Amino acid sequence: MCGIVGYIGKEDAKEILLQGLEKLEYRGYDSAGLALCNEKGITVIKEKGRIADLRGAVPLDIQATIGIGHTRWATHGVPNKENAHPHQSESGRFTLVHNGVIENYHLLQQTYLQQVQLKSETDTEVIVQLIEKFVKDGMPTEEAFRHTLRLVHGSYAIAMLDADEPETIFIAKNKSPLLLGVGKGFNVVASDAMAMRQVTDQFVELHDQEIVFVRKNEMMITTLDGTIIQRDPFTAEIDMSDIEKGTYPHYMMKEMDEQPGIIRKISQQYEDENGELTIDTAVLKAIMNADRLYIIAAGTSYHAGLIGKQYIEKMAGIPVEVHISSEFGYNLPLLSEKPLFLFITQSGETADSRQVLVKVKAMGYPTLTLTNVSGSTLSREADYTLLLHAGPEIAVASTKAYTAQLAVLAIIAYVTGKAQGKVQHFNLKKELAITANAIQTLVDAKETFEEIAHEFLATARNAFFLGRNLDFYVSLEGALKLKEISYIQAEGFAGGELKHGTIALIEEGTPIFALATQQAVALNIRGNVKEVVARGAHACIIAMEGVEEAEDRFILPHVHELLTPLISVIPLQLISYYAALQRGCDVDKPRNLAKSVTVE
Numbered sequence: 001m002c003g004i005v006g007y008i009g010k011e012d013a014k015e016i017l018l019q020g021l022e023k024l025e026y027r028g029y030d031s032a033g034l035a036l037c038n039e040k041g042i043t044v045i046k047e048k049g050r051i052a053d054l055r056g057a058v059p060l061d062i063q064a065t066i067g068i069g070h071t072r073w074a075t076h077g078v079p080n081k082e083n084a085h086p087h088q089s090e091s092g093r094f095t096l097v098h099n100g101v102i103e104n105y106h107l108l109q110q111t112y113l114q115q116v117q118l119k120s121e122t123d124t125e126v127i128v129q130l131i132e133k134f135v136k137d138g139m140p141t142e143e144a145f146r147h148t149l150r151l152v153h154g155s156y157a158i159a160m161l162d163a164d165e166p167e168t169i170f171i172a173k174n175k176s177p178l179l180l181g182v183g184k185g186f187n188v189v190a191s192d193a194m195a196m197r198q199v200t201d202q203f204v205e206l207h208d209q210e211i212v213f214v215r216k217n218e219m220m221i222t223t224l225d226g227t228i229i230q231r232d233p234f235t236a237e238i239d240m241s242d243i244e245k246g247t248y249p250h251y252m253m254k255e256m257d258e259q260p261g262i263i264r265k266i267s268q269q270y271e272d273e274n275g276e277l278t279i280d281t282a283v284l285k286a287i288m289n290a291d292r293l294y295i296i297a298a299g300t301s302y303h304a305g306l307i308g309k310q311y312i313e314k315m316a317g318i319p320v321e322v323h324i325s326s327e328f329g330y331n332l333p334l335l336s337e338k339p340l341f342l343f344i345t346q347s348g349e350t351a352d353s354r355q356v357l358v359k360v361k362a363m364g365y366p367t368l369t370l371t372n373v374s375g376s377t378l379s380r381e382a383d384y385t386l387l388l389h390a391g392p393e394i395a396v397a398s399t400k401a402y403t404a405q406l407a408v409l410a411i412i413a414y415v416t417g418k419a420q421g422k423v424q425h426f427n428l429k430k431e432l433a434i435t436a437n438a439i440q441t442l443v444d445a446k447e448t449f450e451e452i453a454h455e456f457l458a459t460a461r462n463a464f465f466l467g468r469n470l471d472f473y474v475s476l477e478g479a480l481k482l483k484e485i486s487y488i489q490a491e492g493f494a495g496g497e498l499k500h501g502t503i504a505l506i507e508e509g510t511p512i513f514a515l516a517t518q519q520a521v522a523l524n525i526r527g528n529v530k531e532v533v534a535r536g537a538h539a540c541i542i543a544m545e546g547v548e549e550a551e552d553r554f555i556l557p558h559v560h561e562l563l564t565p566l567i568s569v570i571p572l573q574l575i576s577y578y579a580a581l582q583r584g585c586d587v588d589k590p591r592n593l594a595k596s597v598t599v600e
């Protein structure tokens with residue numbers, strides 16, 4: 001959460017920084033700011049709201065070749081101009097942007113800054129005021145920077161300007177993501193490579209507790225205690241068309257439309273030279289060595305994990321537990337003798353999941369990350385990584401990453417099952433190809449889902465998603481999609497469980513979306529729908545060909561029963577999209593959210 005950029009070179013910094021912040025807006029979008037440094041000194045411009053608001057506030061005639069910028073997702077203090085970054089020290093000499101949370105900021109303020117009048121409610125301001133205090137006490141800037149970071153507990157990605165040393169950007173990283181970008185006659189910093197891809201494709205990774213002094217023609221990476229580190233750049237394989245919206249009205253629509261192609265691409269990426277599905281042999285070995293898999297994830301990725309458990313248990317015969325990452329780390333269950341931890345995370349940066357990774361690694365257990373972002377923190381820190389190959393997902397609501405997670409989880413389960421002789425008479429590659437075609441049919445039927453959204457949700461205050469078996473897990477995801485982008489309160493429920501209390505909420509006109517794709521429970525879910533319809537609910541049944549009935553509102557094309565989650569989620573994504581649009585919501589950037597949740 002929060003995005004950071006910095007530029008030092010020869011060009012006009014403000015445009016490069018603003019473009020970078022626009023690419024980082026998915027990380028937070030409640031306020032934003034820039035600090036631009038030229039011969040007249042440092043100018044700070046901040047605005048509440050989006051980058052577009054900041055852009056409007058930046059004077060066109062200001063020229064600067066050095067600058068830092070920030071887009072915020074508020075943690076400490078409401079989103080307003082005062083709490084927006086950059087923050088400045090009392091004298092204005094130091095200017096700093098920060099992503100992360102300083103856990104001991106209050107103690108630091110009490111201990112060192114009693115005499116300083118803070119201007120904001122943020123934890124960040126304490127860092128910049130501390131640096132100035134130590135400089136006033138006689139330390140050179142570099143030493144004061146290091147000294148402050150040694151005192152700070154928590155997560156941070158920091159970029160700082162010193163008005164007295166304007167040829168350097170001071171950088172530090174711990175737990176929050178930050179990359180250096182290398183150019184000819186300039187250097188940049190950014191929370192991710194997409195933000196600076198327009199000026200360079202050469203990036204240098206930073207590790208936790210590293211400090212960097214970035215100048216126009218050089219950058220020096222050191223540890224907190226001053227040891228110099230040499231690290232080569234890597235080439236960021238990002239296609240600019242992947243991060244542009246093109247002719248689409250929203251990233252979410254573009255990303256939903258990409259799903260058939262992604263499923264086909266995943267099939268190819270996980271193919272061996274004989275065209276058979278495969279996964280890295282070291283990963284396969286690690287899975288087969290385990291007596292139990294522990295899937296750790298949050299939000300949509302957690303929902304994918306619930307389905308992954310079914311795949312792995314059914315195809316590979318290995319027991320799986322699925323845990324919400326923010327709970328797991330602080331309430332460890334009894335572990336099996338030979339566990340393997342599987343982290344599912346689109347971004348690879350989710351702090352809740354990462355704290356579990358750090359803990360279980362310290363306990364000596366093997367770890368595997370399933371992520372969309374190669375080189376992300378959870379990918380680098382786990383023993384093994386498998387990639388989703390979904391391309392950058394920019395809309396805050398996850399769509400294509402979810403279906404990609406399901407496809408790769410199915411491949412993991414299938415390949416493991418085959419290696420153990422447990423999968424027979426089932427050709428996953430063929431079934432995935434059929435599934436990709438079915439997804440295409442569904443994304444081509446947009447108008448129907450627009451009509452359904454209008455019919456069922458135009459005036460709705462709440463909604464229920466019902467399913468049994470695999471459909472239940474998809475209904476959890478459907479409810480999350482609807483609430484996060486349309487702000488309609490929604491709950492995903494196991495069809496049979498509703499009558500044990502929650503049915504009390506059903507009243508005349510309550511919208512119900514029921515999935516019926518599973519043969520074994522098709523009659524049961526229909527019975528559950530009848531129970532709520534009898535109490536006034538307005539039911540939209542989405543069933544699969546083969547189990548359909550006259551009462552159904554939409555029939556999904558037939559796919560293998562295990563792969564139904566990949567198709568039944570598509571109508572729910574599209575219905576949520578249109579419901580949000582019809583209510584005038586900002587589909588790509590829903591209120592209060594951020595794409596990459598890098599605080600616990």
Ligand code: F6R
Nearest residue numbers: 299300301345346347350397398
């Ligand atoms: C919802 C959504 C979130 C994320 C969650 C975990 O649409 O995207 O629920 O799934 O914040 O993020 P990752 O997968 O990046 O760890």
